[in-house]
Structures are given as structure tokens and as C-alpha cells.
Amino acid sequence: xxxxxxxxxxxxxxxxxxSSRVPWRLxxxxxRVVLAVLIVxxxxxxxxxxxxxxxxxxxxxxxxxxxxxxIVALGQTIVVLAGGIDLSVGAxxxxxxxxxxxxxxxxxxxxxPLLAAVVALGAAxxxxxxxxxxxxxxxPLIVTLGMASVxxxxxxxxxxxxxxxxxxxxxxxTYASVLGVPTSALLLVLLFALVxxxxxxxxxxxxxxxxxxxxxxxxxxxxxxxxGRSVAFMLCGALAALAGTxxxxxxxxxxxxxxTGFELSSIVPVVIGATLLRGGRGGVLGTLLGVWLLxxxxxxxxxxxxxxxxxxxxxxxxxxxxxxxxxxxxxxxRAAP
Amino acid sequence: xxxxxxxxxxxAPGTPGWRDWQSHPERLELVLLAAxxxxxxxxxxxxxxxxxxxxNLRDVLVQAAPLCLVVLGQTLVIIVRGLDLSMASVCASVxxxxxxxxxxxxxxxxxxxxxxxxxxxxxxxxxxxxxVRRGISPFLATLAVMIVLQGARFAYTGGAPxxxxxxxxxxxxxxxxxxxxxxxxIVLLAAGGCALFLTRSVAGRETLxxxxxxxxxxxxxxxxxxxxxLAYVLSGMLAAAAGLVLVGYVGIVDNWTGKGLELDxxxxxxxxxxxxxxxxxxxxxxxxxxxxxxxxxxIMVMLGLPVEAQMVxxxxxxxxxxxxxxxxxxx
Numbered sequence: 083x084x085x086x087x088x089x090x091x092x093x094x095x096x097x098x099x100x101s102s103r104v105p106w107r108l109x110x111x112x113x114r115v116v117l118a119v120l121i122v123x124x125x126x127x128x129x130x131x132x133x134x135x136x137x138x139x140x141x142x143x144x145x146x147x148x149x150x151x152x153i154v155a156l157g158q159t160i161v162v163l164a165g166g167i168d169l170s171v172g173a174x175x176x177x178x179x180x181x182x183x184x185x186x187x188x189x190x191x192x193x194x195p196l197l198a199a200v201v202a203l204g205a206a207x208x209x210x211x212x213x214x215x216x217x218x219x220x221x222p223l224i225v226t227l228g229m230a231s232v233x234x235x236x237x238x239x240x241x242x243x244x245x246x247x248x249x250x251x252x253x254x255x256t257y258a259s260v261l262g263v264p265t266s267a268l269l270l271v272l273l274f275a276l277v278x279x280x281x282x283x284x285x286x287x288x289x290x291x292x293x294x295x296x297x298x299x300x301x302x303x304x305x306x307x308x309x310g311r312s313v314a315f316m317l318c319g320a321l322a323a324l325a326g327t328x329x330x331x332x333x334x335x336x337x338x339x340x341x342t343g344f345e346l347s348s349i350v351p352v353v354i355g356a357t358l359l360r361g362g363r364g365g366v367l368g369t370l371l372g373v374w375l376l377x378x379x380x381x382x383x384x385x386x387x388x389x390x391x392x393x394x395x396x397x398x399x400x401x402x403x404x405x406x407x408x409x410x411x412x413x414x415x416r417a418a419p
Numbered sequence: 420x421x422x423x424x425x426x427x428x429x430x431a432p433g434t435p436g437w438r439d440w441q442s443h444p445e446r447l448e449l450v451l452l453a454a455x456x457x458x459x460x461x462x463x464x465x466x467x468x469x470x471x472x473x474x475n476l477r478d479v480l481v482q483a484a485p486l487c488l489v490v491l492g493q494t495l496v497i498i499v500r501g502l503d504l505s506m507a508s509v510c511a512s513v514x515x516x517x518x519x520x521x522x523x524x525x526x527x528x529x530x531x532x533x534x535x536x537x538x539x540x541x542x543x544x545x546x547x548x549x550x551v552r553r554g555i556s557p558f559l560a561t562l563a564v565m566i567v568l569q570g571a572r573f574a575y576t577g578g579a580p581x582x583x584x585x586x587x588x589x590x591x592x593x594x595x596x597x598x599x600x601x602x603x604x605i606v607l608l609a610a611g612g613c614a615l616f617l618t619r620s621v622a623g624r625e626t627l628x629x630x631x632x633x634x635x636x637x638x639x640x641x642x643x644x645x646x647x648x649l650a651y652v653l654s655g656m657l658a659a660a661a662g663l664v665l666v667g668y669v670g671i672v673d674n675w676t677g678k679g680l681e682l683d684x685x686x687x688x689x690x691x692x693x694x695x696x697x698x699x700x701x702x703x704x705x706x707x708x709x710x711x712x713x714x715x716x717x718i719m720v721m722l723g724l725p726v727e728a729q730m731v732x733x734x735x736x737x738x739x740x741x742x743x744x745x746x747x748x749x750x
Contacts, residue, residue, distance in 0.1 A: 167558075220741040221695045223502075223558075227682060228741070231734030238727035346562060359556050391577075394570030401563040405555045 113356030157321030164314035165361030173233035175341030178326030183246030183336025208319025295362025484602035492654030500697030501557035510677030513662030518582030525587035543655020547648035631698025
């Protein structure tokens with residue numbers, strides 16, 4: 083089989099696609115402005131429609147609740163920028179939470195070393211994903227699908243039902259706030275800022291973009307393509323593990339199904355944030371705005387008494403609209419997923 | 420089990436040069452895959468002699484039917500460089516729709532079946548519109564459709580579906596005709612149809628060409644958009660058929676009927692030699708891939724291993740199979 087992401091010589095498959103040229107397609111840079119405007123508009127609409135919406139308390143909640151999704155989506159963004167996709171993040175979260183809560187067992191002394199160990203395990207699993215894509219030339223979709231199955235099964239074998247416990251201070255930490263801003267939101271912004279700086283100002287960060295935008299050209303220019311992809315998958319795995327530990331710390335237990343659904347829902351903010359699924363275009367800022375927009379919207383819809391079922395419809399429609407509006411860029415490498 | 424294996428390969432032996440493995444490596448793959456499935460059946464029989472009892476084999480076939488139907492659709496879509504993540508959602512939506520008729524009259528069964536297939540075709544057509552006309556990547560388009568369908572279903576049922584199904588629906592899956600379950604006949608019919616379509620019809624050959632090189636297909640004047648669209652519509656209808664069979668099998672409906680089928684189907688298609696880069700895939704391979712997954716599951720159950728261990732094994736099998744094909748391809 084010719085792997086999707088690793089075959090550089092695919093013909094340009096654009097012309098056969100009669101996708102209508104919408105004059106108001108947005109570049110991914112403009113899309114971030116639109117997202118910011120939408121967030122402000124939502125805030126305004128929320129303040130007008132629901133009394134307790136625009137309070138510091140509620141907005142703090144929104145920020146807090148978006149942290150888990152934000153961390154996973156950040157990792158997903160890096161992999162997508164590198165032209166891949168990671169469907170194993172949900173299972174990685176579950177496994178990380180189970181291992182973390184199961185081994186800490188309420189002992190504060192073990193908290194930090196185990197946090198580091200679990201995050202390292204996430205990076206290691208990411209490295210395995212990348213090695214399979216790089217060396218065996220299997221499409222990332224299949225690799226991470228298989229990996230998801232393995233990790234989820236392991237998590238359930240280790241802990242069939244939610245269990246384990248975490249020290250008191252961990253839960254307090256995740257609910258704490260500094261000057262009215264939740265610490266979790268600060269952590270999230272810090273992570274996004276670090277990754278953003280890394281992506282734009284370091285050699286290895288630029289490598290991720292190079293691999294994603296045109297692997298063949300990158301290889302010809304002497305870019306270490308394998309390394310770029312490995313780093314992307316490792317960071318994604320580490321961030322997924324971090325999200326798993328965060329969720330465990332927040333709820334106080336390790337739940338073997340905590341990450342279920344995150345593998346797909348983590349892609350939604352990436353796409354809304356105008357990062358192209360075929361890689362190379364986009365950035366982390368769009369993802370952060372996308373995460374916040376989704377959380378705000380879901381919070382506002384809750385205030386308005388819209389059922390979570392209808393919210394799914396809204397989410398699906400938003401994805402479609404976002405994808406239709408964002409320009410697909412000029413270079414189309416392939417027509418595969 | 421062996422019935423579908425032999426049927427799917429039946430066309431091949433006898434034709435001259437069939438064993439020319441050099442020029443037809445995919446046939447060797449098929450034979451190896453079939454041998455592997457046969458090996459698993461043998462292993463199951465050794466583990467538990469009762470496995471080969473006709474009643475039990477029928478149960479296995481009934482249990483395999485939905486995955487076999489879904490994998491056919493997934494294969495068609497994968498051939499045109501797509502993916503259909505909305506299949507399980509279509510299954511569940513069709514199931515919910517079946518209860519919405521809220522009837523116990525067996526005379527309504529054909530109506531329910533037609534309505535279900537129509538719903539599947541409509542969803543498939545919408546997927547096709549998004550992919551072909553709007554140029555959205557199939558992954559995202561079908562993902563969004565999956566989410567929307569899921570929301571619509573839950574909003575309609577309010578979380579818990581209610582309503583009654585006619586008794587006749589059960590016959591769709593486990594009723595026995597000429598020794599085989601009705602659902603197996605449905606699978607054979609669908610698989611035969613898809614195989615004929617892909618290997619013997621002009622449209623089917625064009626579909627394969629469109630998948631392997633859309634640009635070349637466009638240049639020689641093939642109706643690229645229509646071929647891609649047809650694959651998605653058929654995929655939706657096959658998902659609907661799987662949903663109907665599942666409803667009959669389970670007897671009750673919930674909002675998650677068929678959950679996970681779309682990913683299992685991708686795994687089965689890849690096991691059967693379909694390539695996500697398009698243009699490659701066969702009905703026989705995909706059905707064998709589905710049977711392989713079902714057999715692995717059955718053996719794990721026989722060994723008394725928990726379902727979780729089965730997930731681990733399934734993941735390893737998927738990666739190993741994809742790796743085998745990829746390594747062979749790159750030589």
C-alpha cells in the first residue's frame with residue numbers, strides 16, 4: 083500500500099475537484115481574527131441573553147472546563163501541522179489517568195515523580211507511533227487507530243472501573259485561581275505560548291511545518307523528515323498524557339474511560355482554528371481560540387437551556403462551516419484523508 | 420464462515436494463470452488471508468469442538484453480518500481515497516427510525532427496510548456533496564455528519580429510544596433460509612453485487628481508476644465526481660442495511676447501535692489489502708478481513724480472556740497487517 087502521508091510523489095489532485103470558488107474564503111490568518119470576533123460576539127450575546135453568564139465566576143468556569151480539551155488539542159495541532167493525525171490521544175489520556183491515580187494512591191511524595199514518568203510514557207508511545215509511520219510507512223491514521231485500541235485495552239485491563247486516588251493538594255491545585263484567573267487556564271496559555279514559540283522560532287519547530295507542508299521538498303532540502311515527525315508525535319503523546327493526569331487530578335480518580343471521545347473531539351478545535359488537516363498550514367493560536375469558542379458556546383447554550391444533544395448538531399455544523407470557509411491554500415498534495 | 424470464504428474466491432480458480440503470483444501479488448495476499456482465517460477456524464474448533472456445530476456457526480455468521488456489510492461500504496469509499504466515519508451513526512439512526520414507526524405489524528417490515536435504505540442513501544449523498552462539491556476532506560466531512568446525526572438522533576429520542584419493532588425484523592438477521600441465516604444471505608448478495616460492480620462493470624472499473632489516479636481519470640474524461648459520489652451513496656446504504664440487520668439481531672434499539680463499527684470496518688478493509696491512498700481494495704479481501712476480526716474475537720472469548728485483552732490484540736493485528744502490506748509494497 084502506498085502510505086498516505088509518506089508518499090511525496092503523489093500527483094497534484096486538485097483540478098478534478100469542482101469545489102466552488104467562494105469569493106469570501108478566508109486565509110488561515112484571517113480565520114483567527116474571525117474567531118476572536120466571534121468570541122467577543124458570543125460574550126456580548128451571552129451578557130444580553132443570560133444574566134449570570136458574563137460573571138467572573140462563570141467565565142472562570144468556562145476557562146477551567148476547557149483546559150483538558152485545550153491540552154489535547156494542542157498536541158493534536160502539532161501532529162496535524164506535521165501532516166499526520168493522532169487517534170490514540172483519547173486512549174493515552176485514559177491510560178495516563180489510570181496509571182497516575184493508581185500508583186500515586188494519595189501519596190503526595192509520589193505525585194511529581196509519577197507525573198514526570200507518565201508524561202514520559204506518553205512521549206514514548208508517541209515515539210512508537212512515529213517510528214511505525216516513519217520506518218514501516220503505514221498511514222498515521224491506521225497506526226494510531228491500532229495504538230488507540232492497544233492503549234485503551236491496557237487501561238481497562240489495569241483498572242476495569244475508576245479507582246486510585248490523588249493527594250488533596252492536587253485537586254486543590256486544579257481548582258485554584260490567581261487574581262481571579264484559574265491556574266489551569268494560566269497553565270494552558272503557558273503551554274500554548276511555549277509550543278507556539280517553539281514552532282516558530284526553533285529549528286525543530288520549523289521542521290514540523292516543513293514536513294507537513296511538503297515532505298518531498300523538505301527531504302530534498304535536507305530536512306530530517308523522520309525527526310520532525312517523531313518530535314511532533316512525541317509531543318502529542320506527552321501532552322495527551324498530561325491531559326490525562328490533569329483530568330485525574332481534577333476528579334481525584336483514574337477513570338479508564340476518561341479519554342473516550344477525545345480522539346475525535348480534539349480534532350474539532352484544530353479544524354475550527356483553521357489548521358489544515360493535510361498539514362503545514364495553521365498554528366496553535368487558532369486552536370486555542372477554537373477551544374475557547376467551543377467552551378463558551380456550549381456554556382451559553384447550557385444557560386439558554388439547549389440540550390446537549392442539540393449542541394452536538396451545532397458542533398457538527400460549525401465544523402462544516404469552518405472547513406468550507408477556510409481557504410484550502412494553493413498547494414494541494416493529495417486527496418486522501 | 421467457510422461459505423463466504425469460498426464464495427468470495429470462487430471466481431478465481433480455474434482461470435488460466437491464476438497462480439501467477441508474480442504479476443498478481445494481491446491474489447497471493449488473498450489466499451494467505453483466507454488460509455489465516457481457516458487456521459483461526461481450525462484453532463477455534465480445536466479449542467472447543469462445539470464451535471463447528473451448525474447452530475454455533477450460524478451464530479457466528481449472524482454476529483459477523485453487520486461488520487461484513489459495513490466493511491463493503493468502507494472499502495468502496497476507501498477505494499476512492501475517502502473514509503466514511505459516519506457509518507456507525509447511520510446504523511444507529513436507521514435503528515432509531517425503525518422504532519419510530521412504532522408498529523408491530525409484520526407488513527410494515529418492507530416499509531421500514533426501504534425507509535432505512537433511503538435514509539442511508541441520503542446521508543451518503545450528503546457526504547458525497549461535502550466531499551465532491553465542497554472539497555472537504557472525507558475525514559472531516561463524515562466526522563461532522565457523524566456528530567450531526569448523533570445529535571439529531573439524541574434530540575429526537577430524548578436520550579432513550581422507545582417504540583416497538585415488528586417481530587418480522589428479527590427474521591432479517593437470524594431467520595434461517597436454506598441452512599444459512601437470512602443476514603448471511605444479505606451479506607452474500609451485497610458482497611456479490613459489490614464484487615460484480617468492481618470487477619465486471621464499467622462504472623466499477625472506473626471507480627478503481629478514479630481512486631488510483633483522479634487526475635488521470637479526469638484527463639481521460641471519466642465522470643470523477645459521479646464515481647466518488649456513488650461510492651459514498653452505496654456506503655450509506657450498506658451502513659443502513661447493517662443497521663437494519665443489527666436491529667433485528669439485538670431486538671432492542673439504543674442510540675449507540677453499531678458503535679465502533681466504522682473503525683472496525685476501516686481495520687478490516689486494511690487487513691483485506693485496501694490502501695487508504697486509494698485505488699486498491701477488493702470485496703473478497705475486505706470480507707476476509709472482517710471474518711478475521713470476528714474469529715479473533717471469538718477465540719479470545721473461548722480462551723476466557725476479557726474483552727479488554729481483545730482490544731489490545733486487535734490493535735496489534737491492525738498495525739501488524741498494515742505493516743506487512745506496507746513493507747511488501749515498498750520492496
